Amino acid sequence: MKNDYLYTSIHKSVSDFILEPDSTYIYGRSAEERSHFVDELIKRNISGINFIKVEEVDLEKIIDTESQQEFYLRSSANIFKLLNKFASKIIYIDVTGLDNRICASLIKNAIEYNNLNHVDIVKVIYAEPALYDIKKFKTESVFNDLSEKIDGIYPLPGFATIFPQDDDDIFLVALLGFEGGRFSHMIENVQPPRENVIPVIGIPGFRPEYPHVAYWGNHRTLEETETWREIKFAAANSFVEVYMLLTKIAEKKPTFKIKLAPIGTKPHAIAAMLFAIKHPKTVELVYDNPKRKKQRTEGIGNVIECLISKLIKEN
Numbered sequence: 001m002k003n004d005y006l007y008t009s010i011h012k013s014v015s016d017f018i019l020e021p022d023s024t025y026i027y028g029r030s031a032e033e034r035s036h037f038v039d040e041l042i043k044r045n046i047s048g049i050n051f052i053k054v055e056e057v058d059l060e061k062i063i064d065t066e067s068q069q070e071f072y073l074r075s076s077a078n079i080f081k082l083l084n085k086f087a088s089k090i091i092y093i094d095v096t097g098l099d100n101r102i103c104a105s106l107i108k109n110a111i112e113y114n115n116l117n118h119v120d121i122v123k124v125i126y127a128e129p130a131l132y133d134i135k136k137f138k139t140e141s142v143f144n145d146l147s148e149k150i151d152g153i154y155p156l157p158g159f160a161t162i163f164p165q166d167d168d169d170i171f172l173v174a175l176l177g178f179e180g181g182r183f184s185h186m187i188e189n190v191q192p193p194r195e196n197v198i199p200v201i202g203i204p205g206f207r208p209e210y211p212h213v214a215y216w217g218n219h220r221t222l223e224e225t226e227t228w229r230e231i232k233f234a235a236a237n238s239f240v241e242v243y244m245l246l247t248k249i250a251e252k253k254p255t256f257k258i259k260l261a262p263i264g265t266k267p268h269a270i271a272a273m274l275f276a277i278k279h280p281k282t283v284e285l286v287y288d289n290p291k292r293k294k295q296r297t298e299g300i301g302n303v304i305e306c307l308i309s310k311l312i313k314e315n
Contacts, residue, residue: 004240007311011303014040020121021048024086026106027094027125028054034127034300035097050086054102060157062102073105073157076112083113094125100262100269100287101156107273107308108158114309122309124270128237130299152289153189159276159285163257170257171196172286173249175242175272176218177264182288184221186261190286196256197227198249202236202265214264236265239306243271247315250279258283267304274312 011017014037019025027038042051053065063070064082071078083091083106091110095103110122155162163170172192174183176199187197199222201214215222222228232249234242250258260276260283262269276283 003244004235004238007240007307008238009305010237011305014300014303017041017125017303017305019046019049019092020090021046022088023048023090023092024050024052024083024088025092025094025125026052026054026082028056028097028099028102030097032097032129032297034129034297037096037127037300037303038094050088052082052085054082054098056099056102059101073101076109076158079105079109080113080118083110084118089120091119091122092125093122094127095266095270096125096127100266101289103266103270104156104273104285105158107270108277111274111277111309111312121307124239124306124308126237126266126270126304126306128301128304129297130301131297153186153286154289156273156285156287159273161276161280161284163259163284168193168196169255170259171198171249171253172259172261173198173200173246174261175200175202175264175268176214177202178214178217179263179290182263182290183218185288186263186286187221187225190259190261192259194225194227197225198230198232199227200232200234200242200245200264200268202242202268203233204236234268237267237302237304239267239271239274239304239308240311242268243275243311243315246271246275250282256282259286260284261286261288263288267306270306270308274308278312278315 019041029035054062055065057063057070060073061070071082093106093110113119114122170192172190174186176183232245234245260272262272272285276285
């Protein structure tokens with residue numbers, strides 16, 4: 001996308017990724033190899049760059065593994081303390097190894113912290129996988145490959161906007177991944193008018209065949225609801241392109257509210273959070289809170305760096 005370069009840098013390897021001085025880098029680790037690329041950054045031991053590793057305590061709390069201090073995801077005052085631990089001018093949030101619930105709270109509060117001029121820049125970092133493990137991918141894709149189960153639809157921390165279910169002036173925009181079962185579950189629970197559903201599929205994907213896999217995994221719901229007619233496309237690894245697509249959808253439906261379901265790639269989920277932050281009165285995030293399998297990907301691909309504080313201010 002022509003505007004992507006204004007906010008995004010793509011690094012072909014970890015060695016190409018250089019952190020700015022006077023910065024705090026917040027990250028977590030998962031079983032996936034790509035979430036461990038931060039180890040190389042830490043080894044550089046550069047003065048003026050501070051690292052905070054966080055871990056999930058439960059659905060509502062995280063812990064700073066160094067200080068062992070706990071922080072409530074729904075408390076802005078708590079998260080502000082974490083963001084200000086080193087009083088840095090730049091905050092990096094590495095979302096690669098973090099659950100979307102943690103990402104939501106950190107990003108929402110970091111943007112507010114930036115708006116209060118307590119920090120100059122907020123960036124999101126994301127390491128792509130080299131490939132997804134979809135060898136046993138099922139035709140209907142009901143949580144058998146990437147997720148073990150879902151906990152149900154309830155708000156992400158910091159995103160409590162809820163619209164009535166029976167409001168016909170609502171669009172459901174679903175950012176799709178491989179798991180068609182999640183799309184079906186979202187349709188059944190949100191129950192939007194069929195003509196008010198807009199699916200979004202990521203292209204070209206981390207590998208060229210992935211958009212076809214995503215379409216096939218969701219094909220039953222797309223066909224049964226006839227929502228395939230409304231499919232939109234956005235780069236799977238671009239925070240910016242999907243944010244701009246959501247902006248265009250909203251501009252075409254100025255009197256409507258949007259229920260936004262980030263059930264696809266992590267960059268699309270982060271863009272959905274940013275869009276909901278920008279439009280708190282007209283956008284509701286609907287999230288099904290999946291329980292991920294321990295290992296869903298292999299290897300480390302590109303490292304994506306996005307200047308989210310600038311993106312949300314200028315668009």
